[in-house]
Amino acid sequence: MLTLTTQNITLAQTAKDKTEAITHIAASLTQQGYVETAYVQGMLNRETQSSTFLGNGIAIPHGTTETRHLVQKTGVAIHHFPQGVDWGNGMVYVAIGIAAKSDEHLGILKQLTKVLSADGVEAALKEAKTEQDIINVLNGQTQLMADFDATLIQLKFPASDMLQMTAVASGLLRNSGCTTDDYISEVITKKPTHLGAGLWLVSGSKGVSRSAMSFVSTASDCEFEGQQVHGLIAFSACNASHKPLLYKLSELILSKCQQDILDADVKQLLALFDLSEQTPEIAEDTANQATFKIKNTHGLHARPGAMLVAEAKKFESTIRVSNLDGDGSSVNAKSLMKVIALGVKHGHRLQFIADGSDAELALISIGKAIESGLGEG
Incomplete structure (x- = not known):
C-alpha cells in the first residue's frame, strides 16, 4: 500500500x-x-x-x-x-x-x-x-480544531469579580488537560477585552498543550473597571487551530449576538459554535434516485472525480451519492474530497439521490457525464 x-x-x-x-x-x-x-x-x-x-x-x-x-x-x-x-x-x-x-x-x-x-x-x-x-x-494527527465541549462550560458560577471568573475559565482548560498552571498564571495577570453586553474575552499561550475555548457565566452581577460582567470566554492557543472558533466568535459579535451567548444553555452554546459542515438530509420518498456504474479504468481519481463534482454543482438540487460497492455511506456529491473518499474503483456502482426543482434533470446530466467517461473518454 x-x-x-x-x-x-x-x-x-x-x-x-x-x-x-x-x-x-x-x-x-x-x-x-x-x-x-x-x-x-x-x-x-x-x-x-x-x-x-x-x-x-x-x-x-x-x-x-x-x-x-x-x-x-x-x-x-x-x-x-x-x-x-x-x-x-x-x-x-x-x-x-x-x-x-x-x-x-x-x-x-x-x-x-x-x-x-x-x-x-x-x-x-x-x-x-x-x-x-x-x-x-x-495523517490527521495534528490538532486542527480547538476543543470546545460541555466540560469546558461553567454556567451561573457565583463569582464576585473578574479574577474569580478568569480563575474558573482557566481552571476548566487546565482540568481538561489543555493547559498547565503556567497558563493560569499568565491569564490572571492579563486585562480581558470587553466584547459588549457584559461578555468578556481573555487568552494565553503559556503552558498550553492543546488549543481550546472555555466559557463561564455569572450567577449574579459583578463588575470590572465599572462595566458589567456576565460572561467570560477564555482561549488557550498552541497553534492556529483556535482561529476558526475565534472567527465564529467574531461573526457572532458583529451580528450582535452577545446576549444569545450569555443566555444559552450548554447544548445551545455548543450549537452556536458548531463548525461542522451541515448537509441537508433528503427524505427518500420525495427524492429522485438513480444508479450508475463507473466505467473509468482507474476509478474516480482526482480528474474524473472533479468532473463529476463539477457536473453536480451545475444544479440547485441537493445531491447525495453513495458507493454501493463500498461502505454504502452517503456524502455530498458537490464535495470533491468527500466523493474521492468513497474509494470508487472501476465497475463500482454509485447511487445518486437528488432533491429539488431540477433534481430529475441533474440525475440525467450526471448519468450522461458518467457514461461519457468523466473527461477520460
Missing part, C-alpha cells in the same frame, strides 16, 4: 508559479527512480486539463493516462512551499506529486480527504517546520 512518509518530503521550497513547482516535483520523482524524465510533460498536460488543487493548501499533481507507461514504480514526492504557490484557484503549501502505475494512489487520495474538509489544515501546513509536522497534518 502506498503511504506518505517523512522520506518523501522536501522542505522549504519556493516556486514562482505552479509550472515551476510541478517541474521541480517531477525532477524529484525522476531522481528517486519513480518515473522517466519525459513524465514531467504529462504532469504539465494534466494540469491544463483541470487543476489538481484539492483545497486547504494541498495539490496532487500527476501525469495523464497517456504517460502512465513512463512510470517505473509507484511513488510520491512531496514538496513543502511555506510561502505558498498560486495554483490558479487557491494557494498551495504542500504539493504531492504522484507517480502511479495503476490505482495505488487512490489510497492516498482517500487518506487526504480525512483532513481536506477540516478547518485549520491550510494554516497548519503553512506553519509546519519539520517533515514530521507535515506527515502529522496529512
